[in-house]
Amino acid sequence: MSTDPSDITALLVRWRAGEQEVTEELFAAVRGELDRVAHRYLARERGAHTLETGALVNEAYLKLIDQDRVQWQSRAHFMAIAAQAMRRILVDHARTKGARKRGGQAVRVVFEDGLHGRDADNSDVLAVHEALERLAAVDSTRARIIELRFFGGLTQPEIAEVLGLSLSTVERRWRLARAWLLRELS
Secondary structure (H helix, E strand, O other), X not given: OOOOHHHHHHHHHHHXXXXXXXXXXXXHHHHHHHHHHHHHHHHOOOOOOOOOHHHHHHHHHHHHHOOOOOOOOOHHHHHHHHHHHHHHHHHHHHHXXXXXXXXXXXXXXXXXXXXXXXOOOEEEHHHHHHHHHHHHHHOHHHHHHHHHHHXXXXXXXXXXXXXXXXXXHHHHHHHHHHHHHHHHHO
């Protein structure tokens, strides 16, 4: 089911205004898109991952509906926060698994979307997360662009909207951030 982004934005505005009854309608409107984001995440994981798409979506959505401090601006903003929530869930899951087994099984991530220079070389989600944390310490905007593009699947125009930047700035910072991340992970 494809819902018009302006319809989702309208639902978010109503939800922000305190209309809790729109929660189910909002979830139905964004469920397909959340499923696609979760599927992208899990497609990068090792085959025997214990989280399924539905579980990841549900857990992320539960985190999102508890957000009372977020001033939802648009569908793109909501999806950016959802992608961030899913990333945190997967990182926490990987850390928990690693803590159970010393040097436990690494959760694997395959880079795509312009990061093909690694020739299908898999990267550990924890290594990506730690690299993004290092990048955020130097340039939080570039780290956020990678997070939104790689993990959230947002387009560059959507990233520009979420971050309040021009499209050319996002494109330029994406190129620099991608190069930095590839160097860090090699």
